Amino acid sequence: xxxxxxxxxxxxxxxxxxxxxxxxxxxxxxxxxxxxxxxxxxxxxxxxxxxxxxxxxxxxxxxxxxxxxxxxxxxxxxxxxxxxxxxxxxxxxxxxxxxxxxxxxxxxxxxxxxxxxxxxxxxxxxxxxxxxxxxxxxxxxxxxxxxxxxxxxxxxxxxxxxxxxxxxxxxxxxxxxxxxxxxxxxxxxxxxxxxxxxx
Amino acid sequence: xxxxxxxxxxxxxxxxxxxxxxxxxxxxxxxxxxxxxxxxxxxxxxxxxxxxxxxxxxxxxxxxxxxxxxxxxxxxxxxxxxxxxxxxxxxxxxxxxxxxxxxxxxxxxxxxxxxxxxxxxxxxxxxxxxxxxxxxxxxxxxxxxxxxxxxxxxxxxxxxxxxxxxxxxxxxxxxxxxxxxxxxxxxxxxxxxxxxxx
Numbered sequence: 001x002x003x004x005x006x007x008x009x010x011x012x013x014x015x016x017x018x019x020x021x022x023x024x025x026x027x028x029x030x031x032x033x034x035x036x037x038x039x040x041x042x043x044x045x046x047x048x049x050x051x052x053x054x055x056x057x058x059x060x061x062x063x064x065x066x067x068x069x070x071x072x073x074x075x076x077x078x079x080x081x082x083x084x085x086x087x088x089x090x091x092x093x094x095x096x097x098x099x100x101x102x103x104x105x106x107x108x109x110x111x112x113x114x115x116x117x118x119x120x121x122x123x124x125x126x127x128x129x130x131x132x133x134x135x136x137x138x139x140x141x142x143x144x145x146x147x148x149x150x151x152x153x154x155x156x157x158x159x160x161x162x163x164x165x166x167x168x169x170x171x172x173x174x175x176x177x178x179x180x181x182x183x184x185x186x187x188x189x190x191x192x193x194x195x196x197x198x199x
Numbered sequence: 200x201x202x203x204x205x206x207x208x209x210x211x212x213x214x215x216x217x218x219x220x221x222x223x224x225x226x227x228x229x230x231x232x233x234x235x236x237x238x239x240x241x242x243x244x245x246x247x248x249x250x251x252x253x254x255x256x257x258x259x260x261x262x263x264x265x266x267x268x269x270x271x272x273x274x275x276x277x278x279x280x281x282x283x284x285x286x287x288x289x290x291x292x293x294x295x296x297x298x299x300x301x302x303x304x305x306x307x308x309x310x311x312x313x314x315x316x317x318x319x320x321x322x323x324x325x326x327x328x329x330x331x332x333x334x335x336x337x338x339x340x341x342x343x344x345x346x347x348x349x350x351x352x353x354x355x356x357x358x359x360x361x362x363x364x365x366x367x368x369x370x371x372x373x374x375x376x377x378x379x380x381x382x383x384x385x386x387x388x389x390x391x392x393x394x395x396x397x
Contacts, residue, residue, distance in 0.1 A: 002200070147353065190330070195332075
């Protein structure tokens with residue numbers, strides 16, 4: 001599985017490109033260029049030229065879009081993306097930016113473009129917050145980031161978020177990589193040891 | 200970043216080291232592995248998608264390298280020059296760096312959480328989205344660096360220079376700072392309390 005990160009200036013968020021196969025750098029012939037590989041995008045906060053170059057420069061075609069939650073800094077690029085790629089959208093919310101989605105719920109396991117994805121609901125930052133587990137990576141959206149948990153509307157939602165993180169995320173055995181919706185990357189062990197909101 | 204094959208030991212969920220079928224914990228001949236890994240770093244200018252966890256480097260020059268998607272977890276580096284090198288999506292967590300030269304380096308989305316740094320120089324570097332949470336940083340300089348969106352949460356810093364740095368969105372919540380100098384830096388754009396981040 002190959003993962004690339006793109007920084008979205010819209011909302012200062014991270015967008016991730018995931019593909020089962022590695023990029024085809026150095027391909028030169030027309031037939032090689034046509035041999036695109038399927039990929040999926042997580043949280044297109046913005047769809048700009050640099051994201052397009054990341055996709056096309058590596059000969060990928062976006063087949064699916066996964067949304068960790070329906071906040072502008074994570075979905076704003078969806079409209080532009082849908083004009084370029086006939087990608088299906090997966091989220092907890094049934095409609096995002098006017099597009100009907102394939103609704104995901106806790107415990108779902110789906111296979112998209114040969115990538116196996118486990119869906120974990122982690123409400124608190126928003127009611128529709130999802131974490132996607134793919135192999136040894138957790139794409140956590142705004143549920144948890146490097147050293148922090150997501151912002152919440154009130155103390156009740158904060159308690160819910162912390163309880164859910166402890167129950168469903170921190171309890172996962174081993175040391176998985178954390179690719180959050182904003183800021184630096186991390187690992188599960190680092191969050192167990194240094195997260196300012198969980199200590 | 201490409202994920203790696205797992206260690207062949209049943210029940211082990213760690214990644215196998217580059218060129219091997221075992222992870223660092225199950226590797227018996229660590230000396231040979233260390234020599235191989237050092238050779239790879241020294242002999243290539245572009246290094247991608249390898250698990251080089253537990254690597255020990257002493258008195259070496261790894262200047263002007265282009266490194267991406269590498270696992271350097273538990274690394275030990277003493278008197279190593281990384282000057283002018285470019286790192287992207289690299290994991291250096293729980294590593295030890297002593298007298299290392301990172302000047303003019305470019306780091307994007309690199310994780311150093313739980314690591315210790317002593318007498319290291321990051322001057323004039325671009326360190327974007329760096330994770331320095333839980334680090335112990337002593338007598339180090341980040342002078343004239345761009346640290347945009349880097350985190351130093353729960354870090355312990357002693358005699359550290361952040362003079363003339365870009366500290367936009369840099370997070371120092373719960374850090375302990377002794378003789379840390381923010382002169383000429385936009386520290387008002389950084390976060391020092393949990394309240395300031397919400």
